[in-house]
Amino acid sequence: MAPPSRIIFSLLTFVTVGMIIGALSQLAFIRKLEDSYDTESMPFRRLRGLESSYIQLPRGLNIWNNDNESKILRLGYIKPEVLSWSPRIILLHNFLSMEECDYLRTTALPRLKNSTVVDKNTGKSIQSDVRTSNGMFLSRKERKYPRVQAIEKRISVYAQIPIENGELIHVLRYQKNQFYKPHFDYFSDIFNLKRGGQRIATMLMYLTDNVEGGETYFPMAGSGDCSCGGKIVQGLSVKPTKGNAVLFWSMGLDGQSDPNSVHGSCEVLSGEKWSATKWMRQALHT
Structure with missing residues (x-):
């Protein structure tokens, strides 16, 4: 039987790794959501930090295009x-x-x-x-x-x-x-x-x-x-x-x-x- 200290260490390692993976997943989702606003299929979008400046994007460019649920909810629009x-x-x-x-x-x-x-x-x-x-x-x-x-x-x-x-x-x-x-x-x-x-x-x-x-x-x-x-x-x-x-x-x-x-x-x-x-x-x- 493994010593109690080794068991506790293993559990702590498992929990820590899980938290890291969860945090990275949340960051990836948030980043995806932010990017959807930056690539929405409209003729212009506002540059971050430049309230009076715009750049033109090609229509139809949206990372939610392959997600039917997101299309229905118009995420990013x-x-x-x-x-x-x-x-x-x-x-x-x-x-x-x-x-x-x-x-x-x-x-x-x-x-x-x-x-x-x-x-x-x-x-x-x-x-x-x-x-x-x-x-x-x-x-x-x-x-x-x-x-x-x-x-x-x-x-x-x-x-x-x-x-x-x-x-x-x-x-x-x-x-x-x-x-x-x-x-x-x-x-x-x-x-x-x-x-x-x-x-x-x-x-x-x-x-x-x-x-x-x-x-x-x-x-x-x-x-x-x-x-x-x-x-x-x-x-x-x-x-x-x-x-x-x-x-x-x-x-x-x-x-x-x-x-x-x-x-x-x-x-x-x-x-x-x-x-x-x-x-x-x-x-x-x-």
Whole structure:
């Protein structure tokens, strides 16, 4: 039998070697993740330490290209930017690809109808002059399409809410002079609360560029002024940029509805604003 000291030494050696291997593996992964941002398939990238300098890279150069899961999650493309902690708002740059934006817009176009709002007394959808856009919901059959499944999974991962807790994707079009006055995404009626609980969070994805006005406006966020449909107002606004997405929470960290999450869509001055919305619930949405 080996002396106890030799056994202890062997165990310590084994643990030390394991820790070294683990550390090297973590460093390699982090390095791979960093490199993916440096080699993303966009026309330009920012040089480290040189905020005003750019170099051009060939399109399609991305080390995640052979990893299907990473393609679905767009690792190396999406850049999160925290806009506000109260209410909680995160801007996700490059959340959708240009092809995904065009796909959602093309799918929705022939099926657009006048947008509605939820009647707080009955829970039913009604037309209202507070919302003047056109929209449609993707069907449950379309939800199973690979392209839609990829978007749904990406939303679930970044929001950290299970896919099955989400409502069907809602595509909207705002034309000139159309808007949606400030409102809450959380429910005030019992009917909708029974079908999956309260809305926790919203992922709002922009599908077009070249829009004047049409900002997403949070009057209770920020501490300064912002632009909203050509007017200067107090609060925080996000300009619609194709491929970007805004993730915000309708519930606070205390689990209660957050009145600071009030938001609206500013009036479109020119062009068309297209967006896709995913509302996420507390429980399985039926």
